[in-house]
Amino acid sequence: MTTLVRSQDSARQIGTLLVANRGEIARRVFRTCRELGIQTVAIHSDADANMPFVRDADVAIHLPGNTPAETYLRADLVIEAAKRAGADAIHPGYGFLSENAAFAQAVRDAGIAWIGPDPSSIERMGSKIESKKLMEAAGVPVLGNFVASGDEASGHGGVDTATVEDLPLLVKASAGGGGRGMRIVRDLDKLADEIAIAQSEAASAFGDGTVFVEPYIQSGRHIEVQVMGTVDGAIVFGERDCSVQRRHQKVIEEAPAPALPQATREALHEAARKAAEAIDYRGAGTVEFLYDVQKDRFYFLEMNTRLQVEHPVTEAIFGVDLVAMQIAVAEGRSLANVQVGEPRGHAIEVRLYAEDPSHNYQPQSGRITRFEVPGIVSEFETLRHGVRLDSGVDSGDEIGTFYDAMIAKVIVWADNRDEALRRLAAALANAEIHGLKTNRDLLVNLLRDPVVTGATMETTWLDGADLAQLGASPVDADALALSGLAASVALAEYARAHSTYQSRIPAGFRNVPSQPQTTGFLVGDEDFDVRWYGGRAYTSPDLTTTKVISAAADAVVLETDGVRRAFVVHLDGAHVDVESALGHVALKRRPRFIDxxxxxxxxxxxxxxxxxxxxxxxxxxxxxxxxxxxxxxxxxxxxxxxxxxxxxxxxxxxxxxxxxxxxxxxxxxxxxxxxxxx
CATH class of the missing domain: 2.40.50.100 (RNA polymerase II/Efflux pump adaptor protein, barrel-sandwich hybrid domain)
Incomplete structure (x- = not known):
């Protein structure tokens, strides 16, 4: 465990902090601020006006517009909002302006504390092209690259010098990450087009269209090291493995990295320390490496001069609050007394997205009608039992189209990796997530897949996997049949309870029951009919060994061959969600007539x-x-x-x-x- 002890001689005590971000990271920072007694300020776009992070803040300021370019990427509007709210500090979160050196300098010029590294550090590490040169000089192993834009875009070192022997290549945005502005090129004739697309995506996501091209290692793992730069030197808080990725975006993150030789682990830590000290780094940062499993060698990829999305797993195994430490560094406090012990146990995080993995991870939008995860704990820094949920939305909130489709990060800690994998898979499987397609089933299956449990995953594994199999719902035909019957019974009970006439007559009652009632559903795009008899007792001609023990509009108990199960039914217009020990089944009532x-x-x-x-x-x-x-x-x-x-x-x-x-x-x-x- 790590004990954080700060000195009392603070150069500047922060009283009000604005988060120049949105969603779950804004809520995460606000949570620490509340514990430290710091007032909080949120900024929000039109689309975000009713989101939870706005409600969580003490003060909220509206930025007109919806797109990032109109709102969260407008440095002038963000600084003006801080002045209007009387904020004396700005925390950038991650993404948007978090690694924009000009913004960091503008914040300082406005007399506002910047919760992050010195602008010069951001600038030096913000260019993935220049940072590689810097790290090479500092003795950190790096991959070579071809320049795709800027003064060196042609001639020596430019992409026009790439040959077939250099394939495959990876086009990457210099100013950001998360899979935006990143393209794999396996055909030189397509290189120019892929660079153009990457530049467009990078400009839209980060406000900077600069990209570069580097060799693409196909059998590697993504290992990153958490550092905290202070006036007393860089503190290393171990490493994380982020190798399970789709389209270069992380899906599962864990700490410590499994199946890593101890000598390699120590060398990674030392390389990260060198990287931070080479630029006299201050604050939270992450040094990312590509680890070649076959050769047991690693290469510097980039340094993220901000807090990472996956920072909770590091907090869990070291028992620290990295946001609190960021604030302490910004206040000028010394962290010389921080003692970093051995990491305790194992922590795993997954990113829950509104997306359809079976259709190339197509983003989903709309209202998430219900979002409940069992076993949530509030002591997020000392996660020892239960589940930590860093969420940007609550039940009833909208997932829009202007921003990232991530719903939440779900994190567990356990004494060992096997237990953590099992607990996280169970928490996700038992979660109630209604209204949108998500990657929940994919995450559950990944956490139980032999590649993950055996710690043999590589960064390209998921892109080449059978998504139809990995993303398949665990609900089988019997579960669908029983859930469908439960849904039909619940709908009948709802109709009876809300009937304005003859409400005492049993649901589905017929004097001459020659034919069963039929309730038509859609399961995805497939038709699904449930036949049932009503009256004094519900039965189904297709489930002859199943009895309806009790029935209500929101709960139905069925017994099949002596096995009794409870089904919780949520009705939302034409949508019916059924939860039971058999899993979640999402149904939609099929209209009787097509318009x-x-x-x-x-x-x-x-x-x-x-x-x-x-x-x-x-x-x-x-x-x-x-x-x-x-x-x-x-x-x-x-x-x-x-x-x-x-x-x-x-x-x-x-x-x-x-x-x-x-x-x-x-x-x-x-x-x-x-x-x-x-």
């Missing part, structure tokens, strides 16, 4: 999610080939290409660049060759 106005023409290309159209690559009358890009959309800071499903002719194009579209909107219609020729 013709809702039908679309054959060949219609529909918007996969709400978002904005940023590029049109065809026109009405154009002949297109199968797979040819027609429309490019941007949603949740990522670009999505809608391509022709087959060869044909574009006969309709109903959007233009800049259009805002809803999910399911018709973007274009492609008439197949055989039809267009008629």
């Amino acid at each position: 013709p106005a809702t039908q679309v023409a054959v060949g219609s290309l529909l918007a996969p999610m709400p978002g904005s159209v940023i590029s049109i690559r065809a026109a009405v009358g154009d002949r297109v080939e199968e797979g040819q890009p027609l429309v490019v959309m941007e949603a949740m800071k990522m670009q999505h290409t809608i391509a022709a499903p087959y060869a044909g002719t574009v006969t309709e194009l109903d959007v233009r660049e800049g259009s805002q579209v809803d999910a399911g909107a018709v973007l274009a219609v492609v008439t197949p060759d055989e039809e267009s020729a008629e």
Whole structure:
């Protein structure tokens, strides 16, 4: 365990702190501020006006607009908000302006304390191109790279010097991370296009379109080291493994890193210390390395000059509050008395996203009608039992299209890794998450997969895995049948309870029950019918060994072959969510009649999610080939290409660049060759 002891000679005591961010990280910082007696200020966009982080703050200030460029990336508006609220400190969280040296300097110039490193440190490490040169000089192993933009974009060291032998290559944003502005290139002819897309994504997400290109190591692990730079030197709080990634975005993070030779672990810590001391670093930072498993060698990737998304696992095994330490460093306090002991136990974090893994991780938007995770604990710094939940939303909140689709981070601690994996999988499996598709089932299956339990994962493993299998719901046919019956009974009880006439007649009663009642549902896109008899007792002709023991609009108890189970039913309009020991089943009542106005023409290309159209690559009358890009959309800071499903002719194009579209909107219609020729 680590004991944090601060000296009493503070150069500056912070009284009011503004978080220049949103969602779960804003709530996380506010939580520490409350414990330290610091008042809190939130800033928010139009879309975020009713989000939990705004309610959590003592003071909230509105920034007009919705997109990051209009709001959270506007340094001038953020500083003005701090002045209006009387804030004497700004915490940037992560993302947005957190690694923007100009913003950090502007904060200091305004006489406001910056909860982060010196702007010069951000600038030196913020360029992944220049930081590699700096680390190489400091004796830290690095990978070479090709410059993709800037003064060295051509000629020696530029991408035009890359050859087939250098493939595969990785295009990366210099100013950010999280998978934005990052592209794998396996064909040199596509390098220029991938650089252009990466630059566009980077500019949208970070306000800086600078990218570079480096060799892509396909059999590596992502290991990072947590440092806290102080006036007395850099403190190292162990390492984390973040190798389970999808599209270069972390999915599972854990500490300590498993299956790592002790000599390598110590060398990583020392390299991170060298990196921090090379720039006289102050505050929380993370030094990221790519570990070549086969060669037992590691290479410097980048240094994140901010708090990381996955910092809770480090807090759990060392028993510290990294945000409190960030504030202490910003106040000028000495941390010379901090004693870093051996890490205790094992901690694992997963990122719960509103996305559909079975459809290329397509982001989801809409209302999360219910979000409850069992066993939540409030002592987040000393997590020893239960589950830590760092969430940006609560039940009933909206997941919008302007920002990242992460719902929450779910963290557990245990005495050993096997127990932590099992506890986290159980917590997720038992969570109630309704209203949107999420990656919950994928996370549960990953935590139980032999690759993860055996600690043999690499950064490319998930991208090559069978997502249809890994992301499959654990609910089987019997569970669906019983949950469907429970849902039908609950709906019947709800209808009876809310009936304005003859409410005393049993639900589904018929004088001559020649045929069963039928309730039609949709499970995903599939039809699912439940047949049942009502009256004085509920039965089903398809589940002859099942008895309905008790029935209500929100709870049904069924007994099958002597095994009794309780089903909790949540009704929300046409949506019915059923929770039981068999798992979660999401159903949607199928309408009895289809509105013709809702039908679309054959060949219609529909918007996969709400978002904005940023590029049109065809026109009405154009002949297109199968797979040819027609429309490019941007949603949740990522670009999505809608391509022709087959060869044909574009006969309709109903959007233009800049259009805002809803999910399911018709973007274009492609008439197949055989039809267009008629």
